[in-house]
Amino acid sequence: MSQTLDMPGRDPVLRRKRKKFSWDKTSAILTLVPSLILLGVFVYGFIGWTGWVSTTAWNSIIPDFASVGLRNFKIIFSTFRFQSDLRNMVVFTALFIALCLVIGIALALLIDQKIRAESLFRSLYLFPMAISSVATGVVWSWLLNPTTGVNLILKSLGLNHLPEWFLSTRILPGTPLGQIEIALPLALLAVLIAAVWQMSGFAMAVYLAGLRGIPEELKEAARIDGAGPWRTFWSVVLPQLKGTTTTIIIILTAASLKVFGLIYAMTGPGQDFVTDMPSMNMFDTTYQGNQFAEGAAIAIVMLILIAIFIIPYLISTLKQGEEA
Amino acid sequence: MAMRRFNKYLLYVVLTVIALFYLMPVYVVLVTSFKNDAEVSLSQMWWLPHLWSISAIGAAWHQLAPNFGNSFYLAISATILASAFGSVNGYALSKWKFKGANVVFFLILFGMFIPYQSVLIPLLRVLNTIGLYNTIPGLILIHTVYGIPICTLIFRNFYASIPHDIIESAQIDGTGYWGIFRFIILPLSISGFVVAGIWEFTQVWNNFLFAVAVTNPPNQPVTVALVNIAGSQTVPFNELMASALIASIPTLVVYILLGKYFVRGLLAGSVKG
Numbered sequence: 001m002s003q004t005l006d007m008p009g010r011d012p013v014l015r016r017k018r019k020k021f022s023w024d025k026t027s028a029i030l031t032l033v034p035s036l037i038l039l040g041v042f043v044y045g046f047i048g049w050t051g052w053v054s055t056t057a058w059n060s061i062i063p064d065f066a067s068v069g070l071r072n073f074k075i076i077f078s079t080f081r082f083q084s085d086l087r088n089m090v091v092f093t094a095l096f097i098a099l100c101l102v103i104g105i106a107l108a109l110l111i112d113q114k115i116r117a118e119s120l121f122r123s124l125y126l127f128p129m130a131i132s133s134v135a136t137g138v139v140w141s142w143l144l145n146p147t148t149g150v151n152l153i154l155k156s157l158g159l160n161h162l163p164e165w166f167l168s169t170r171i172l173p174g175t176p177l178g179q180i181e182i183a184l185p186l187a188l189l190a191v192l193i194a195a196v197w198q199m200s201g202f203a204m205a206v207y208l209a210g211l212r213g214i215p216e217e218l219k220e221a222a223r224i225d226g227a228g229p230w231r232t233f234w235s236v237v238l239p240q241l242k243g244t245t246t247t248i249i250i251i252l253t254a255a256s257l258k259v260f261g262l263i264y265a266m267t268g269p270g271q272d273f274v275t276d277m278p279s280m281n282m283f284d285t286t287y288q289g290n291q292f293a294e295g296a297a298i299a300i301v302m303l304i305l306i307a308i309f310i311i312p313y314l315i316s317t318l319k320q321g322e323e324a
Numbered sequence: 325m326a327m328r329r330f331n332k333y334l335l336y337v338v339l340t341v342i343a344l345f346y347l348m349p350v351y352v353v354l355v356t357s358f359k360n361d362a363e364v365s366l367s368q369m370w371w372l373p374h375l376w377s378i379s380a381i382g383a384a385w386h387q388l389a390p391n392f393g394n395s396f397y398l399a400i401s402a403t404i405l406a407s408a409f410g411s412v413n414g415y416a417l418s419k420w421k422f423k424g425a426n427v428v429f430f431l432i433l434f435g436m437f438i439p440y441q442s443v444l445i446p447l448l449r450v451l452n453t454i455g456l457y458n459t460i461p462g463l464i465l466i467h468t469v470y471g472i473p474i475c476t477l478i479f480r481n482f483y484a485s486i487p488h489d490i491i492e493s494a495q496i497d498g499t500g501y502w503g504i505f506r507f508i509i510l511p512l513s514i515s516g517f518v519v520a521g522i523w524e525f526t527q528v529w530n531n532f533l534f535a536v537a538v539t540n541p542p543n544q545p546v547t548v549a550l551v552n553i554a555g556s557q558t559v560p561f562n563e564l565m566a567s568a569l570i571a572s573i574p575t576l577v578v579y580i581l582l583g584k585y586f587v588r589g590l591l592a593g594s595v596k597g
Contacts, residue, residue: 027501028420031412032428035472042469043435046443046450053445110339115332117339123583124343130579130586132530134547135568138554139349142561148366149352197346205587206594247594258439261532265551279533282441287537292445299441310437318426 047303054296061290072297082298083180084273085281091184092192092277093256099196100252101245104203109233111204112211122208126201133198137265140194141166166190166267169274185274191259191266198262199255203248210244211237250313257306278302356565357381364562380562381570384553387563388570390542391549396574398460398545399528402467407520409468410475411513415505417476418483419491429480436473440533448537458540466538467528474527475520478592482516483509515585522582523589526575546571 054073057066076082107125111118128136143149144165151162168186175182214237222232260279263269269276269284278298286295356369360377385392417429447466448457456462486509494504535545544552550571553559559567579586 024495024501025420025422028416028422031416032432035409035413035432035476036428038469039432039435039472042443042447042466043438044431046446047438049446050442050444107342110335110342113332113335115335115339117336119583121339121343122587123580124346126583126587127576127579128346129590130526130575131572132532132547132550132575134530134532134551135572136349138550138564138568139353141554142565143349143352148369152367152370197349201346202590205590209591251594254437261530261547264532264536265554279439279441282444283533283537286445295441296445299439299444302439303442306437306439310434314430314433314437318430322426 050296050299053293054300056293058292059290059294063292068293072293073301076294076297076301080179081269081273081276081281082278083178085276085278087180087182088185088188088273088275089257089277092188092195092259093253095184095188095192096195096199096256097249097252099192100200100203101248103196103200104207104248105241107200107204108207108211112208122205125204128198129201131198133259133261134265136194136198137262140190140197141266144190144193163189166270166275169271171274185270187267187270187274191263191275194266195256195259195262199252203252206244206248207241210241214240246313250309253309254306257302353565353569356562357384357569359562361560361562364560366561369561380560381566384563384566384570387553388546388549388567391544391546392570394460394543395529395545395547398463398467399525399574401464402471402528403521403524405464405468406471406475406524407479407517409472410477410479410520411510411517412505413472413476414479414481414483414516415509418480419486419488419504419509420501429476432473432476434473435470436477440470444533444537451538457538458543460539460543463534463538463545466534467524467531471524471528474593475524478520478523478589479513479516481592482513482519486512518582519585519589519592522578522585523593525578526586529575 055067055069057064057068059072111121111125115121145151146162146164146167151165154162164186166187168190171181171183171185173183218236218240219232222236227235258279259277260283263275263277263280264283267275269280278301282295282298282302285291285298289295352369355372356364357380358376358378359373360375360379363373363375363377413432417425451457451462451465456465490508491504494508499507529545530547531545532547532551535548536551539545539548541552550567553567554564
């Protein structure tokens with residue numbers, strides 16, 4: 001490209017080409033304008049608007065745009081419900097990601113053994129991703145209903161103390177902090193099972209693609225050096241999958257912080273908000289409670305939490321793509 | 325040799341047991357959907373029906389059919405529009421690396437990660453103002469706009485694999501920007517459209533937040549209708565499971581027929597720059 005630019009502009013073909021080049025680049029930029037306007041309004045404009053609403057007094061059905069500064073944020077952070085949300089979100093996200101990573105890599109390694117039915121098994125582990133979170137929630141809430149479903153099987157296996165699943169209100173082990181107890185609400189485990197069922201296949205598929213990208217020579221070299229399968233996995237394969245793991249963690253974190261349909265269909269906020277999430281709280285506060293400014297404040301907190309993960313990730317992947 | 329064969333056998337056993345766990349909900353949905361009202365008892369939920377009956381599926385379909393139609397209208401329209409935007413954007417971003425292209429790409433991409441709660445309040449007010457609140461066209465607009473980032477990403481990565489030489493030689497022949505798109509890029513785009521289309525269709529069909537925020541009966545997509553059925557205490561379990569089945573069939577069929585492309589969309593969604 002720079003070659004043509006450096007050439008003296010005598011040759012008519014090349015001169016025409018050079019001129020056309022810049023005109024075409026202008027066309028490329030113009031092509032993007034409609035999308036940039038749409039996203040400028042629907043993403044950045046609306047986020048700004050929501051941010052502004054979060055600083056107003058609009059907490060009834062009649063809009064009131066008097067500025068109250070950060071009062072709405074102070075209010076939501078002081079409520080039992082939002083504190084519970086944050087606890088649930090952190091506990092849920094940590095467990096969700098840990099389980100998806102472990103199951104994902106295990107499935108990917110099991111499948112990546114040059115077996116004949118590979119694509120069949122891969123499809124079976126991945127199909128839940130094609131199903132809506134609400135259908136998933138409806139079905140799993142029946143499977144994990146304390147009086148039926150999985151508990152029937154556990155009972156027939158001779159278990160006496162059957163789990164209450166999402167109806168449980170216990171929080172283990174329970175360390176008080178502020179108004180809430182910092183620990184794992186047992187009811188979240190039921191949601192967690194459904195969420196892992198739905199998304200672990202994603203981790204598997206990305207890991208599988210990552211495994212395929214590891215040069216065979218690397219594993220070969222380890223084998224020649226006398227490393228067994230475990231040693232090869234820990235010292236060769238896993239370090240090579242670092243980037244893949246980061247990708248999975250980021251995408252699943254974003255998904256987990258946004259989880260909505262699954263909770264809505266499965267448990268709702270739950271008793272004492274044991275299964276509540278910021279996404280549910282925002283929806284209820286805004287559209288059931290008409291507390292628009294407080295709802296906006298919750299939405300902004302959600303956005304900031306996700307942006308903390310996503311922005312550095314996007315910047316670094318785009319930089320990598322540029323260098324490649 | 326015998327050891328290896330045993331290992332392989334063990335591997336299949338393990339894979340099958342795990343597969344059964346993943347299929348467990350499907351089993352329960354299917355056997356429950358095919359039971360008649362008399363046979364649905366909680367204690368027998370794991371048993372096959374004595375008498376296979378389609379009465380529950382019929383009843384569920386009767387209730388869901390209008391919403392099913394709404395979802396089709398919504399998902400197909402939004403998929404076509406978002407893919408069209410994605411295709412021209414991907415072409416501009418991958419084949420004409422102008423200054424600042426990466427910044428533009430970043431600004432587009434960020435839109436796919438935001439929690440949509442952070443745009444919901446203004447969105448509903450704007451839809452109300454322009455008369456699209458509680459309409460399927462309103463939802464089509466929403467899903468088209470918020471589908472642009474992922475579709476742009478898919479097409480940008482897809483077009484990156486088309487060699488630049490083809491475009492340069494077309495330029496020397498005097499073909500312009502849109503000519504190259506129309507006669508060179510578009511004919512090579514079919515599998516790109518399949519990947520983007522499948523991904524977008526699945527996302528829109530399965531979406532719940534926008535659907536529940538924007539629409540009331542009878543304009544609700546099938547996901548909202550399913551939650552309404554689940555929430556009413558009067559619907560028997562066979563009908564509820566049949567409803568979940570019906571709401572899931574289109575995306576499942578697409579997945580079964582075109583799973584390979586689904587995986588490509590999924591991998592593209594994890595932003596490999």
